Amino acid sequence: MTKLSVNINKIATLRNARGGNMPNVVQVAKDAEKFGAQGITIHPRPDERHIRYQDAHDLKQIVATEYNIEGNPIDKFLELVLELKPTQATLVPDAVDAITSNAGWDTVKHEGYLKEIISELKRNGIRTSIFVDPSLEMIEGAAKTGADRIELYTEAFAHQYSLGNTTAVQPYAQCATLANKLGLGVNAGHDLSLHNIQFFKENVPHLLEVSIGHALICEAIYQGLEQVIQHYLTKLK
Numbered sequence: 001m002t003k004l005s006v007n008i009n010k011i012a013t014l015r016n017a018r019g020g021n022m023p024n025v026v027q028v029a030k031d032a033e034k035f036g037a038q039g040i041t042i043h044p045r046p047d048e049r050h051i052r053y054q055d056a057h058d059l060k061q062i063v064a065t066e067y068n069i070e071g072n073p074i075d076k077f078l079e080l081v082l083e084l085k086p087t088q089a090t091l092v093p094d095a096v097d098a099i100t101s102n103a104g105w106d107t108v109k110h111e112g113y114l115k116e117i118i119s120e121l122k123r124n125g126i127r128t129s130i131f132v133d134p135s136l137e138m139i140e141g142a143a144k145t146g147a148d149r150i151e152l153y154t155e156a157f158a159h160q161y162s163l164g165n166t167t168a169v170q171p172y173a174q175c176a177t178l179a180n181k182l183g184l185g186v187n188a189g190h191d192l193s194l195h196n197i198q199f200f201k202e203n204v205p206h207l208l209e210v211s212i213g214h215a216l217i218c219e220a221i222y223q224g225l226e227q228v229i230q231h232y233l234t235k236l237k
């Protein structure tokens with residue numbers, strides 16, 4: 001079975017647009033779990049443009065499923081995860097000014113750096129995952145860091161699949177097979193959606209977890225739009 005971890009960054013983006021507490025990130029996390037989500041993912045960024053560090057603390061009190069915190073392991077991030085001890089910390093090499101995550105780790109170049117951080121997280125009982133491009137060399141490097149899992153960066157797949165290129169899934173399937181052989185669990189995420197998730201799941205073996213945020217929240221808005229407009233029209237009669 002593949003678990004669905006709902007990334008609620010976009011809920012925080014919407015909340016921050018008005019400065020109040022609507023939508024309420026904590027309530028959305030509770031409801032996502034009530035509706036069946038098997039995990040909650042957040043990716044606090046240094047500028048706190050969506051999830052704030054305080055949200056990470058508040059969510060720790062209520063997440064009853066798997067709590068996954070993603071981010072670049074700068075000091076502030078490491079302090080946060082070591083204090084909160086989420087189920088999983090996913091390390092992502094994102095630049096401070098990146099609009100969103102746009103690359104996986106070079107696990108060969110950064111083997112020593114990752115090894116040190118991963119062993120500290122594991123000593124504290126935190127499952128570790130590292131964000132990687134679908135490259136066999138990077139998977140082999142990931143295994144040497146001691147990480148528990150990899151998260152396959154699926155942006156390239158999602159883009160190619162939207163253009164009709166179904167062969168784009170092949171490197172992901174090969175990497176998942178190798179990761180499993182090397183004892184690494186396999187997660188995946190970025191730009192996964194209702195459009196591409198079934199095909200990805202059917203073609204990539206050993207998939208333990210997907211974290212989905214941007215498309216899932218957009219889809220929720222679209223699927224709820226008609227009903228909400230009808231509610232307004234009823235009240236305005």
Ligand SMILES: CC(=O)[C@@H](O)[C@H](O)COP(=O)(O)O
Nearest residue numbers: 009043070092100101189190
């Ligand atoms: C690692 C990854 O792919 C996601 O965490 C993604 O980066 C979401 O972050 P944003 O919501 O800031 O785009």
Ligand SMILES: NCC(=O)COP(=O)(O)O
Nearest residue numbers: 007189190191211213214
């Ligand atoms: N790790 C990927 C994630 O949490 C969500 O990415 P996206 O669905 O917002 O692109």
